[in-house]
Amino acid sequence: MSEDTPTAPLPPCDLAIIGGGAGGVLVAMQALRQANGPLRIVMIEPRDVLAQGVAYATTHGEHVLNVPAARMSAFDDQPADFLDYVVATTPPGGPDRDTLAHAFIERRRYGDYLRVRLGEAIAASPATLQIVQDRVTELEPDAESATLRLEAHGALRAKGVVLAVGNTPKPLPARGAPQLPAGRSLAAWDFDAIKAIPADADLCIVGSGLSMVDTVLSLADNDHAGTIHVLSRHALLPLPHCHGPAATYDPAPLQAMGLRARMRFLRASAKQAVADGLPWQSVMERIRPHGQALWQSLSLPDQRRFLRHVVRQWDVHRHRIAPEVHARLQALLERGQLRLHRGRLDTVMAEGHRLRVSTHARDGRIDEFDVDYVVNATGVEMRAQTMRSPLLHDLLGKGHAQGGPHGIGLKAARDGRMVDAQGVSQPRVFILGSLRIGCVWESIAIPELRGQAETAVRGLFGPDAA
Numbered sequence: 001m002s003e004d005t006p007t008a009p010l011p012p013c014d015l016a017i018i019g020g021g022a023g024g025v026l027v028a029m030q031a032l033r034q035a036n037g038p039l040r041i042v043m044i045e046p047r048d049v050l051a052q053g054v055a056y057a058t059t060h061g062e063h064v065l066n067v068p069a070a071r072m073s074a075f076d077d078q079p080a081d082f083l084d085y086v087v088a089t090t091p092p093g094g095p096d097r098d099t100l101a102h103a104f105i106e107r108r109r110y111g112d113y114l115r116v117r118l119g120e121a122i123a124a125s126p127a128t129l130q131i132v133q134d135r136v137t138e139l140e141p142d143a144e145s146a147t148l149r150l151e152a153h154g155a156l157r158a159k160g161v162v163l164a165v166g167n168t169p170k171p172l173p174a175r176g177a178p179q180l181p182a183g184r185s186l187a188a189w190d191f192d193a194i195k196a197i198p199a200d201a202d203l204c205i206v207g208s209g210l211s212m213v214d215t216v217l218s219l220a221d222n223d224h225a226g227t228i229h230v231l232s233r234h235a236l237l238p239l240p241h242c243h244g245p246a247a248t249y250d251p252a253p254l255q256a257m258g259l260r261a262r263m264r265f266l267r268a269s270a271k272q273a274v275a276d277g278l279p280w281q282s283v284m285e286r287i288r289p290h291g292q293a294l295w296q297s298l299s300l301p302d303q304r305r306f307l308r309h310v311v312r313q314w315d316v317h318r319h320r321i322a323p324e325v326h327a328r329l330q331a332l333l334e335r336g337q338l339r340l341h342r343g344r345l346d347t348v349m350a351e352g353h354r355l356r357v358s359t360h361a362r363d364g365r366i367d368e369f370d371v372d373y374v375v376n377a378t379g380v381e382m383r384a385q386t387m388r389s390p391l392l393h394d395l396l397g398k399g400h401a402q403g404g405p406h407g408i409g410l411k412a413a414r415d416g417r418m419v420d421a422q423g424v425s426q427p428r429v430f431i432l433g434s435l436r437i438g439c440v441w442e443s444i445a446i447p448e449l450r451g452q453a454e455t456a457v458r459g460l461f462g463p464d465a466a
């Protein structure tokens with residue numbers, strides 16, 4: 001791996017990877033592994049550490065993966081690779097391999113794993129990888145290559161590009177939020193700031209998904225004594241994983257059904273599973289590998305209905321948490337320290353030394369409470385138009401890309417090639433990760449990212465190259 005020297009102009013490369021989060025690193029590893037001759041790869045990432053992005057940047061041990069170790073390999077063809085790493089790096093006397101396979105490992109160890117495997121791939125490859133600490137602001141594709149513009153390094157020509165810019169947090173959806181006193185309105189992903197919240201502070205976490213869980217765990221680890229209000233439109237909390245045998249029903253017929261029939265089928269299958277002594281979670285496990293096919297076989301109106309009426313219920317059943325984490329949340333709820341509010345955030349205003357939070361319930365009722373901090377745990381921005389990314393605005397503005405279905409992310413062909421405003425696939429530019437949610441739905445977790453990384457590299461340099 002060659003390091004970046006800030007003043008040097010960048011020589012052209014074979015592959016430019018925009019973004020050095022987990023997705024970008026998976027692409028780099030695929031390119032290094034698949035190369036059978038010299039190949040110059042450049043990865044552009046503004047952060048000074050690779051493979052972090054938002055998910056794996058946490059340094060705190062209470063933030064664990066939401067998938068068991070046995071299912072987090074970086075490579076489809078070596079499904080036990082992460083587990084092997086965890087076993088090899090667990091101190092003697094620790095849990096055995098079988099226990100670790102089902103364990104929810106600290107997220108910081110996943111970032112370490114990717115960096116270790118990246119180093120090994122570099123050492124074993126005839127290709128070279130240059131890391132450039134910078135941000136890409138423009139991308140101009142043509143039939144044979146593309147030109148990138150970087151904030152500090154100027155232009156870079158690349159024969160192939162993978163766009164792996166990942167997760168962008170949503171701003172706090174409240175009037176008054178931009179005027180709040182500094183340090184009182186925190187992002188759930190600012191893990192160190194959350195950790196520094198005084199133990200007696202009252203706070204309101206906006207959003208009740210996995211980022212809320214991270215925040216509550218950090219507070220609980222600090223023996224937090226203040227009240228933790230959690231506000232969301234639906235007041236649904238993530239449900240727990242349950243380790244057990246897989247359900248045996250056949251999910252294939254689901255693809256021919258409309259949304260209502262699918263939901264009926266899933267509810268009936270879950271009921272049947274429980275009657276058969278299996279956890280309901282086994283039904284979700286069974287359809288997990290079919291997530292993309294299920295989304296793509298829904299009609300556009302049914303996809304819209306799903307986004308409007310079903311998505312929240314879907315999320316809490318699909319994006320589950322470790323059983324022990326779920327138990328900690330339940331204990332806090334039962335103690336009354338964690339208070340769940342169903343409503344829409346309206347305003348947050350400074351009121352003396354405190355913040356006044358006003359919320360609107362569905363029935364029109366207005367609820368108000370005072371806190372010391374407000375935490376934005378509303379999750380990932382899915383609309384490319386609203387992401388604060390000059391690169392995405394440039395791509396859309398110039399018609400090199402078009403918005404994805406339902407305005408989510410960007411439109412990509414089935415193989416992941418970016419599609420321009422005229423509907424033509426860009427032969428040398430692939431998209432990976434959350435920008436493809438509108439097209440494929442399941443597109444942010446490691447099992448999808450590793451597959452997309454492999455397909456992109458094959459599409460650019462392998463037998464499928466355009």
Ligand SMILES: Cc1cc2nc3c(=O)[nH]c(=O)nc-3n(C[C@H](O)[C@H](O)[C@H](O)COP(=O)(O)OP(=O)(O)OC[C@H]3O[C@@H](n4cnc5c(N)ncnc54)[C@H](O)[C@@H]3O)c2cc1C
Pocket residue numbers: 018019020021022023024044045046047052053054055056064065066067134135136137164165166167168210211214389391432433434444445446447449
């Ligand atoms: C809190 C959290 C927990 C999660 N836990 C799990 C889990 O347990 N298991 C699982 O499978 N998945 C999990 N996920 C899903 C997770 O999103 C993926 O696993 C993975 O981190 C996504 O990687 P990415 O590279 O696509 O995006 P990111 O990690 O967001 O990385 C994108 C990178 O692109 C860079 N970038 C952005 N714009 C530019 C630009 N213009 N130029 C250059 N660089 C740019 C950013 O700096 C960033 O480093 C979690 C996600 C979150 C948010």
